[in-house]
Amino acid sequence: MRRPRKNTYLCCMKKLLRIICLLVLAASCGNRGGWTAREKAVISQSDSVMYVCTMPVDSAILRASSIDLGADELRSAELQTLIAKMLKTVTDPSQDGVGIAAPQVGINRRIVCVMRYDKPGRPFEAYVNIHIDSLTGPIVHGPEGCLSLPGMRGIVPRSSTAHISYLTPEGTPVSEQVDGYSAIIFQHECDHLDGILYTDRADSVFVE
DSSP, rough: OHHHHHHHHHHHHHHHHHHHHHHHHHHHHHTTTTTOHHHHHHHHHHSOOOOOOOTTTTTTHHHHHOOOOOOOHHHHHHHHHHHHHHHHHHHHHTTTEEEEEEEGOOOBBSEEEEEEETTTOOOEEEEEEEEEEEEEEEEEEEEEOTTSSEEEHHHEEEEEEEEEEETTOOOEEEEEEHHHHHHHHHHHHHHHTTTTTHHHSSSEEEEE
């Protein structure tokens, strides 16, 4: 025979505790939304060309894993400002790169800008919350450099085809296959989002 009063009381207390826990969790999740104060400062502190993180000085940032942007960040003016400044930075004569990832400018978010050699005019484009879904095709061994490792170059094995998914800066979801040199750039930049440098994969590294 059950003891309904005692069991009912315990059941009510458990339900109350679960509700309290859910409320606390929801409040804490809400506090994590949006850009952090440090991220906002990094985005706003430069007029156009941003400081580029280099090894080993900025290893804590370059070796950290980056996270996706949430709904608040995707709708923010800060995202558009960050993308514009990343594009300015990578195309500046002082850098003259073919790709850049957000960690390289001090922001551990999954954003990259890539020069699309596979498109007419070789445009620079921005990719938000980007992930490589799979890598296929023959492995090619080619030279790579990095804005975060100035004065160095290496021979790196990469897949010739990358299947990627991402959001456009306007928030449109896209999945596509990229081939050739553009696929290699995507692999290099997406490695940055996971704290990986090309020297970690290189067959050999040398000073330019």
